Amino acid sequence: MRRLAVVVFNGASLGAMSFAFGVFEMASAFGELPDLDLKVVGGEPGTALRGGGLTVPVPEDLDAVRNADLVLVPNWRSPMEDPPEAALAALRAAHDRGARVAGLCSGAFVLAAAGLLDGRPATTHWAMAPLLAARFPAVRLDESVLYIDDGDILTAGGGAAGMDLGLHLIRSWCGAEVANRLAKGMVVPPHRPGGQAQYIESPMPELDEGDPVSETMAWALTRLDTALPVDELARRAHMSRRNYDRRFREITGAAPGTWLTHQRVIRAQQLLESTDLPVDEIARYCGFSSSAALRPHFRRQVGVTPVSYRETFGTRLGVPEPMLS
Amino acid sequence: MRRLAVVVFNGASLGAMSFAFGVFEMASAFGELPDLDLKVVGGEPGTALRGGGLTVPVPEDLDAVRNADLVLVPNWRSPMEDPPEAALAALRAAHDRGARVAGLCSGAFVLAAAGLLDGRPATTHWAMAPLLAARFPAVRLDESVLYIDDGDILTAGGGAAGMDLGLHLIRSWCGAEVANRLAKGMVVPPHRPGGQAQYIESPMPELDEGDPVSETMAWALTRLDTALPVDELARRAHMSRRNYDRRFREITGAAPGTWLTHQRVIRAQQLLESTDLPVDEIARYCGFSSSAALRPHFRRQVGVTPVSYRETFGTRLGVPEPMLS
Structure with missing residues (x-):
């Protein structure tokens, strides 16, 4: 029993x-x-x-x-x-x-x-x-x-x-x-x-408007297709790299580079869901040199490949719907 | 409302x-x-x-x-x-x-x-x-x-x-x-x-022991790794090709070639589920020259690729289980 x-x-x-x-x-x-x-x-x-x-x-x-x-x-x-x-x-x-x-x-x-x-x-x-x-x-x-x-x-x-x-x-x-x-x-x-x-929904991070580090994060989110060296972000915040990193960690719990990669992958998820752009192009929109460069980061964070993610979550793609009309 | x-x-x-x-x-x-x-x-x-x-x-x-x-x-x-x-x-x-x-x-x-x-x-x-x-x-x-x-x-x-x-x-x-x-x-x-x-389970076809065409079907199922020309099956049943095809259709509802391909793909499904053999080897065990030759037939019948099928239904593969111990 x-x-x-x-x-x-x-x-x-x-x-x-x-x-x-x-x-x-x-x-x-x-x-x-x-x-x-x-x-x-x-x-x-x-x-x-x-x-x-x-x-x-x-x-x-x-x-x-x-x-x-x-x-x-x-x-x-x-x-x-x-x-x-x-x-x-x-x-x-x-x-x-x-x-x-x-x-x-x-x-x-x-x-x-x-x-x-x-x-x-x-x-x-x-x-x-x-x-x-x-x-x-x-x-x-x-x-x-x-x-x-x-x-x-x-x-x-x-x-x-x-x-x-x-x-x-x-x-x-x-x-x-x-x-x-x-x-x-x-x-x-x-x-x-x-x-x-x-399956995790990734909302936009809530950023504190007055804070200089948060401001660089918001700025970075509008430029995810570019390289975004952390030294440049620190400079924009008028902070030493060491102070910038420390404050960044206080806000996000992560190092700036880790956070940026995370945001790039989230952006890729959003584009895979809502557009039918080729994966290579999406990768470049998110700051990766190619789909091959995106793939390992995407897989580590999301658990599946970009192609498989689109197959499941894509809303715009001409996927073969299991429907007759 | x-x-x-x-x-x-x-x-x-x-x-x-x-x-x-x-x-x-x-x-x-x-x-x-x-x-x-x-x-x-x-x-x-x-x-x-x-x-x-x-x-x-x-x-x-x-x-x-x-x-x-x-x-x-x-x-x-x-x-x-x-x-x-x-x-x-x-x-x-x-x-x-x-x-x-x-x-x-x-x-x-x-x-x-x-x-x-x-x-x-x-x-x-x-x-x-x-x-x-x-x-x-x-x-x-x-x-x-x-x-x-x-x-x-x-x-x-x-x-x-x-x-x-x-x-x-x-x-x-x-x-x-x-x-x-x-x-x-x-x-x-x-x-x-x-x-x-x-998701469809494919049971072994029920074959009528006394019937000569059924006997060739049972014989074929033990040799799915070989070519199995239908003319040879007809000869084994001591029937003309035309009579063999007609009787075959009465039993299975399908032409011999179609039925054989169907059985080969079912065998591939079973091997993907229960073994960790390379897909190329499985393809050959089922009478296909390579995994590339198996793929389109598998996809048409099962709806997904052999690799994706194994990822979902494989029981022997060292898949990364979502478990800690």
Whole structure:
């Protein structure tokens, strides 16, 4: 018997349940996990799932949490709110008993609040990663991956990354062939190349108007097609290179050269998404000599190649749409 | 006001709801569809969703179906069972009123039973495509794509292909930028390259032992690395080439050469999934002179390149797993 408890909290979305436990339900339907006892339980009194006009009461059942072999927490309603202490205690009790505990998407905040992620590698929804890092600095956060299996503690990125973790668990229990067959049955890829990094939205950095270093950053963003030597940026800010670098790090957390490359790659992402310009031309617009020069930086930051990124995220390209008219 | 009715039938899986309407719920949560009225309704008396130990009653509401602007049927419990006539009548009434009607996964069987797919291009879950073709021969079925937008009638392939269709609808309503932002928020690709074809499981063909043509097919399957001229196969069956071709077509629905190429590509898929042999070597094991010779056939049949297929479905390759240990 493999006891799996899926802990939901009040207001959780009915439309997110595939990401939470769809893979396991499908595995059962395929007869692959005959010993699975899958139970969705409320993590607090008065829990209800909501969606599509339905309200689905889910009774609190912390005993099921304490006695599970694997506890999944698919989400948490607000990164700034403390989860109920009774649920945290039940998670800790399960973990102490030897259960594996998994936090998907915003559910990682519940594990973090229980102290289970201290000093551990973990991930969460990319949009909430800065908040998690700020609230729980002891977590070794990596938002670039789809999931992390750290043995007794597992975490997944946002939304559908929960399915990737689910398939990973099925793979470890039943083998890769079964996981592949299930994935094909659900019409999802058993392995997604490139991790969560490619899904991260990169907003324009917020720059402080009065600050001379911020001003050079804003200036640089309008000239990403040029070389932008850091010495020149320091000169524009009327600062020594050493002071400029120090102040730059205070603002961005990165060295100027690193930040500039990061911004060049973000610009390339935007152009790949919104234009049908050749990749070589895009590379030059972003200050790289060619697509070959762009490629390794793009791959390191985004997790996939520029061509593959455009294939997935391009909105202007004449991609062969799977549509008849 | 955009009225969207999601029609579920008794026993529908709670764990499939993201595929059914998760995209629309997420769009609402993002504030992108302020005028959306999304309602999950029962398509028959006594409907309940089930999953994770929960039973969720969903009241029958065929008025909501009749008055919707878009009706989504996410699944149907059995390809061999006739859907309830009242639901079919409500679907037809909605369609007559000018509503768009969409069938996802096995839900396409409901649209077909309502007569809405006659003479129309449509898709369904790849595993059920042969059954749909047999029961509803007037449907112009294409199982290779993730979804088909034929204007008033829409269909999606299995499981997660429902999300691809959902994102397509959001794209048509709100633009590609909004669809991209939503997809990133759900950590799903806004465009999936390659369609449903790459997810199709290809079982060994069932061959009739006593039949001489079937015997040559079985023999050929053990020698896919060789040239296999059809004249030689006919000779082995002690038949004229013309009779052999005719009998072959009766059994497989295809000409011998077409069938052989199909089997060679299936073999290549299997080797890409289960071995880490170089693609050139795999190509030769399957009777192609090189990976360059394999590539166009593979791409036509599977929808993606051999390298991309291995990246997604390979189980033996030392792919960089998104895991720390």
